[in-house]
Amino acid sequence: MKTKKKGGFSGQLGFVMAAAGSAVGVGNIWRFPYLTAKDGGGLFLLVYLALVLTFGFTLLTSDLAIGRKTKMSSIYAYGQVKSGWKFLGYITFVVPALIMTYYAIIGGWITKYILIYLTNSSKDAVKDNYFTDFITSKVSPIVLMLIFMTITSIIVFLGVEKGIEKFSKIIMPGLFVIIVGIAIYSLTLSHNVTLPSGKQITRTGLDGLKVYVIPDFSGLTVKKFLQVLLDAMSQLFFSLSVSMGIMITYGSYVKDDIDLNKAVSQIEIFDTAAAFLAGLMIIPSIFVFSGVEGMSAGPGLIFISLPKVFNEMGIAGKVVGLVFFVMVFFAALSSCISVLETLVANCMELFKVSRKKVTVILTLIYMLASIVVCLGYNVFYFEVKLPNGSTGQLLDIMDYISNSFLMPLISLISAILIGWVVGPDWIIGEVCKNGEKFRRKLIYRIMIKYIAPVIMFVLFLQSIGVF
Structure with missing residues (x-):
């Protein structure tokens, strides 16, 4: 039985800004640049763009x-699509439930770096093992995580229109201005470098731009390409917030007169532009001061490599560093809000209780869970080999299960449901309910019926280490 949801977006602008806020989060600014650097620069960009225009469009349209x-939110929505498919809603619910155990921790790390630049202690951040020493300490990461979690909870507590929509309308335009500004600045950088041979060269931001956008096909094998594809798809899930119930929840708040087809295109543009610009502001600047080697820092790219880059910039670097981490803070906050909102919306429907009560209870639960994951770097530290070949501890396990394992599985089952059980017309009819023109209707049909199930099955097998 349907329950009437309280609250909703006031209009298309509020909805697109909120959805873009979920999409344009720390996944774009933190995760996208290091994956691009790891997977051959322009090669990753090409694969990611192709996925956004096909898989991303298909999955985003379906969810909304x-x-x-x-x-309804995801936990009941799938059961409404087709009787007997409620199980998919429960599987989907697990994804934000896992992500929420570590998202506020990353937000706490970002908060730490804001404090470093505010207190004029940025030189500390360039010391060897500074980041490692910080995340393995027992008090500071927990305190900062609790602060970040509290801010997230207050915004969700205020509701959809007064909290999430109002926050997104203010923050999203500002984020783009900052990203564009730093990206342009990174292209103007130059640095004299002495090679081991004694020869002096000058590396520029434009040289870094070439490394970023020109595909590197050297040593490319089928296995390596599949890994690039898996990384790009994992990033797509994380970035567009699909296959985790978030966009289903946001879609349930959308009024019937909103043009979904147009909204999907706008969210795609916001997300892809933010991801590209994030790489543009990070990769050229790191290349200028650290070369190609500096881009191998992996997930620690913005916490280890970038502070060293800002330090090389002198006084300007202190200002740029502060502005950068403030921007990342708000990007992370917008994503964390969407994850918590999804959990709140689902629990409101499950337990028939008020938003305020659910928000408070979930906040306390996730504060405790995040403390445990924080302590995974010291008190509860261990390493385990994951099926995809990587090693990790608590945070990495949560990330692997939610992003690499569950999201491809959910997308596979969802594609089967939409493509073969209820049929694509179920979605197409909703997109065109007010007579709107669905320009990519043919692409949607082909993707959801034939291509998405096959690729998702291959990626799922890849994620569990079958090949």
Whole structure:
């Protein structure tokens, strides 16, 4: 039985800004640049763009249409699409439930670096093992995580229109201005370098731009390409917030007169532009001061490599560093809000309780869970080999299960449901309910019926280490 959801977006602008806020988060600014650097620069960009225009469009359209048509969050929405498919809603619910155990921790790390630049202690951040020493300490990461979690909870507590929409309308335009500003600045940088041979060269931001956008096909094998594809798809899930219930929840708040087709295109543009600009502001600047080697820092790219780059910039670097981490803070906050909102919306429907009560209870639960994951770097430290070949501890395990394992599985099952059980017309009818023209209707049909199930099955097998 349907329950009437309280609150909703006031209009298309508020919805697009909120959805873009979820999409344009720390996944774009933190995760996208290091994956691009790891996977051959322009090669990763090409694969990611192709996925956004095909898989991203298909999955995003499906999630939003399911949410708006059922007016329910993911935990019940799939059961409304087709009787007997409620299990998919429960699987989907697990993804934000896992992500929420570590998202506020990353937000706490970002908060730490804001404090460093505010207190004029940025030189400390360039010391060897500074980041490692910080995340393995027992008090500071927990305190900062609790602060970040509290801010997230207050915004969700205020509701959809007064909290999430109002925050997104203010923050999203500002984020783009800052990203564009730093990206342009990074292209103007130059640095004299003495090679081991004694020869002096000058590396520029434009040289870094070439490394970023020109595909590197050297040593490319089928296995390596599949890994690039898996990384790009994992980033797509994380970035567009698909296959985790977030966009179904946001779709349930969307009014029937909103043009979903247009909204999907706008979210795609916001997300892809933010991801590209994030790489543009980070990769050229790191290349200028650290070369190609500096881009191998992996997930620690913005916490280890970038502070060293800002330090090389002198006084300007202190200002740029502060502005950068403030921007990343708000990007992380917008994403964390969407994850918590999804959990709150689902629990409101599950337990038939008020938003305020659910928000407080979930906040306390996730504060405790995040403390445990924080202590995974010291008190509860251990390493385990993951099926995809990487090693990690608590935070990495949560990230692997949610992003690399569950999201491809959910997308596979969802594609089967939409493509073969209820049929693509179920979604297409919702997108075109007010007579709107669905320009990519043919692409949607082909993707959801034939291509998405096959690719998702291959990626799922890849994620569990079958090949």
